[in-house]
Amino acid sequence: MAELEELYREIILDHYRSPRNKGELASPPALRAEGFNPLCGDEVVVTVDVNGGVITDIKIGGQGCSISQSSASMMSASVKGKSVEDAQATIAIFKSLMSVHEAQLEVSDASPEEQPIDLKALGELAALQGVVKFPVRIKCATLSWNTLIQALGDLPS
Amino acid sequence: MSKTFDVAKIKKDFPLLERTVHDRPIIYLDSGASSLQPHVVIDAMSHYYATTHANVHRGVYSTAEEATILFERSRQVVGAFLGAVHPAEEIVFTKNTTESINLLANSWGATNLGPGDAVVLSIMEHHANIVPWQMLSARLGFEIRWITVDSEGFLILDDLDALLEGAKLLSITAMSNVLGTINPIRELAARAHAAGALIHVDGAQSVPHLGTNVVADDLDFLSFSGHKVLGPTGIGVLWGRRELLAAMPPFLGGGGMILDVKTDGFLAADPPQRFEAGTPPIAEAIGLSEAIRYIDTIGIDEIRSHELHLTTTALDALAGRFGDSLTVHGPGPGAHRGGVISFTLEGVHAHDMAQILDSVGVCVRPGHHCAKPLMRFLGVPATARASFGLYNDEHDIEVLLEGIDQAAKLFT
Numbered sequence: 001m002a003e004l005e006e007l008y009r010e011i012i013l014d015h016y017r018s019p020r021n022k023g024e025l026a027s028p029p030a031l032r033a034e035g036f037n038p039l040c041g042d043e044v045v046v047t048v049d050v051n052g053g054v055i056t057d058i059k060i061g062g063q064g065c066s067i068s069q070s071s072a073s074m075m076s077a078s079v080k081g082k083s084v085e086d087a088q089a090t091i092a093i094f095k096s097l098m099s100v101h102e103a104q105l106e107v108s109d110a111s112p113e114e115q116p117i118d119l120k121a122l123g124e125l126a127a128l129q130g131v132v133k134f135p136v137r138i139k140c141a142t143l144s145w146n147t148l149i150q151a152l153g154d155l156p157s
Numbered sequence: 158m159s160k161t162f163d164v165a166k167i168k169k170d171f172p173l174l175e176r177t178v179h180d181r182p183i184i185y186l187d188s189g190a191s192s193l194q195p196h197v198v199i200d201a202m203s204h205y206y207a208t209t210h211a212n213v214h215r216g217v218y219s220t221a222e223e224a225t226i227l228f229e230r231s232r233q234v235v236g237a238f239l240g241a242v243h244p245a246e247e248i249v250f251t252k253n254t255t256e257s258i259n260l261l262a263n264s265w266g267a268t269n270l271g272p273g274d275a276v277v278l279s280i281m282e283h284h285a286n287i288v289p290w291q292m293l294s295a296r297l298g299f300e301i302r303w304i305t306v307d308s309e310g311f312l313i314l315d316d317l318d319a320l321l322e323g324a325k326l327l328s329i330t331a332m333s334n335v336l337g338t339i340n341p342i343r344e345l346a347a348r349a350h351a352a353g354a355l356i357h358v359d360g361a362q363s364v365p366h367l368g369t370n371v372v373a374d375d376l377d378f379l380s381f382s383g384h385k386v387l388g389p390t391g392i393g394v395l396w397g398r399r400e401l402l403a404a405m406p407p408f409l410g411g412g413g414m415i416l417d418v419k420t421d422g423f424l425a426a427d428p429p430q431r432f433e434a435g436t437p438p439i440a441e442a443i444g445l446s447e448a449i450r451y452i453d454t455i456g457i458d459e460i461r462s463h464e465l466h467l468t469t470t471a472l473d474a475l476a477g478r479f480g481d482s483l484t485v486h487g488p489g490p491g492a493h494r495g496g497v498i499s500f501t502l503e504g505v506h507a508h509d510m511a512q513i514l515d516s517v518g519v520c521v522r523p524g525h526h527c528a529k530p531l532m533r534f535l536g537v538p539a540t541a542r543a544s545f546g547l548y549n550d551e552h553d554i555e556v557l558l559e560g561i562d563q564a565a566k567l568f569t
Contacts (some may be wrong), residue, residue: 004516008509008567037487041507041525041532041539063538065508065523140508 006130015070023059035147046147072144168502170195181518187477191543201447202440213318231446240370249429254361255285257380258394262289272298275324279304283335310336311489328423331363336487337497368457388448392441403429422503460547464496496545507539514560
C-alpha cells in the first residue's frame with residue numbers, strides 16, 4: 001500500500017531504530033516537560049539546556065511508536081544548536097504542516113486554509129508529511145513538539 | 158442440545174462485515190472494544206423509531222404505552238440472560254459499564270464506605286473499575302487494596318483472605334480485557350462473602366462471551382455494556398440484588414426517579430426507576446434485548462466453544478509462526494482464557510503494528526487498553542490486541558498472521 005510506504009519512509013525508520021539525543025539532562029538546570037498520548041500510552045520527556053538564548057543541548061526520553069519516536073529524534077537534531085527563536089520558527093512550520101490536516105478530524109464548514117509550507121526549511125522533517133494521511137497518527141508526530149513548547153514555556157521571559 | 162454453528166451464515170448477519178478497507182475485506186478483531194451489530198438489532202431500533210417512538214412511563218396514548226411495554230420487556234430479556242430472579246426490580250439501565258460502576262460507587266459506596274473501610278480491586282481492572290473508587294476514596298478516606306497477578310496473568314489468590322479482612326466490597330472483572338484471563342468468580346464471591354464483603358463483577362468482557370448466572374455465582378452486583386454484546390452504544394446495565402438496590406439512595410436526580418417532589422424535598426421511586434433519572438435509552442434497550450435474543454438463538458455456549466477454538470488456533474499459530482519474537486501477554490491456550498490476545502512483536506511498537514494490520518483490513522486495538530496499572534505491573538508500555546467475536550473464523554486469523562508478517566518485514 002503506497003500510503004503506508006509514505007508513512008514509514010526509510011529515514012523515519014532510521015530515526016526510530018537509532019534515535020538521536022536519547023536520554024535525559026539533569027534538571028535543573030535543564031528545562032523539563034513530560035508529554036502523554038492517552039490514546040496509545042506514548043510518553044515523552046523533553047529536557048533542554050538553554051544558554052544565552054541558544055539550545056545548547058536537548059535529550060528525549062520516554063517510549064512510543066515509530067512515528068512519535070522518530071519525530072522526537074528528528075526534532076532534537078533539528079533544534080539542537082539553534083537559537084530559541086529559530087527553534088520556535090521551526091516548531092511553527094512543523095506544526096502548520098500537521099495542523100492543516102488535523103482540521104480533518106474536526107467538524108467544521110470552513111475548509112482549512114491551505115498555506116504554502118516551506119518544506120525545504122524543514123529538511124528531513126519533511127519526511128513526516130506522510131503522517132497527515134493518517135489523521136490519528138498526527139498526535140504521535142506532534143507529541144514531542146508540544147512537549148518541547150511546554151519545556152520552552154518555562155523560560156523566564 | 159448442540160446447535161449448529163455456521164460462521165459463514167453468521168457473518169452474513171453483520172452488515173459491517175460487507176465493507177472493505179483499503180480495497181480489502183474488513184477483518185474485525187476488536188470485539189473486546191466493541192462488538193458489531195447484526196441486522197436484527199439495527200432493524201429493531203429503526204423499526205421502533207419509525208413506528209412506536211414515544212417517551213416511556215409518561216403518556217397514556219397508544220404509542221407511549223407500546224414504547225413502555227417494549228422498554229420494560231427489554232428488562233425481562235436482559236434479566237433472563239443474566240439469570241436474575243427479579244428482573245423488573247433488579248435490572249438498572251445505565252449508559253455503559255462505566256456509568257454502572259459510577260452509580261454503584263456513588264450510591265452504595267458513598268453510603269457504606271468511610272475511614273477504616275476497604276474496597277478490594279485487582280491490578281487487571283479496566284480504568285472503569287478503578288477510577289470511580291479512587292475518586293470516592295479521595296472523598297471518603299477508605300482504603301483500596303489490590304490483588305496482583307502472576308507471570309502467566311492469573312490472579313494471585315493465596316493472600317486474598319488477608320486482603321478481604323475488614324473489606325466491604327470486592328469489585329473485580331470476570332475476564333481481563335488485556336490478558337484474556339477468566340477469573341474464578343464463584344470462588345471469589347464465596348470468599349468475599351465469607352469475609353463479610355459484597356462482590357461486584359465487571360462483566361463487560363465476560364457477559365458477551367461466557368454466559369452469566371448471577372444466582373449460581375452468588376453475586377451481589379454485576380455491570381456490563383450493550384455495545385460489547387452485539388447491542389448498541391449508549392446503554393449499559395447494572396444488576397443488583399433486590400434488597401441491596403432497595404437500600405441504596407439515588408445516583409442522578411431528575412425526572413423519572415421520583416415518587417413525589419415538593420419545594421422542600423423529594424421522595425425517590427423504587428428501583429430500578431430510582432436509578433434511571435431522565436429519559437432512558439429506549440431504542441437502545443430495545444436494541445439490546447434484540448441482541449440478546451439473537452445470541453440466544455445461536456447459544457452462548459456454542460459461541461463460547463467457537464471463540465475458544467479460534468483463540469487456541471490463533472495462539473498456536475502465532476507461536477508457530479513467530480516463535481520467541483512474539484510475546485502473548487496472558488495465559489496460554491485453554492478454558493481459563495477468553496478470546497482476547499494481547500501481543501507484542503519484538504522491534505515493532507503496538508501502534509505501528511495496528512497501522513500495518515489496518516493496511517490489510519485487520520482491525521485491532523493498540524495501546525494500554527484502559528488498564529494502565531496492569532500495564533505498569535507487567536512492565537509493558539503498549540500491546541496490540543486482537544479479540545474475537547462469534548463472527549470471526551480461521552481465515553481472519555490467517556489475514557492477521559499475514560499482517561504481522563508484513564510488520565515484521567518492514568521493521569526488521
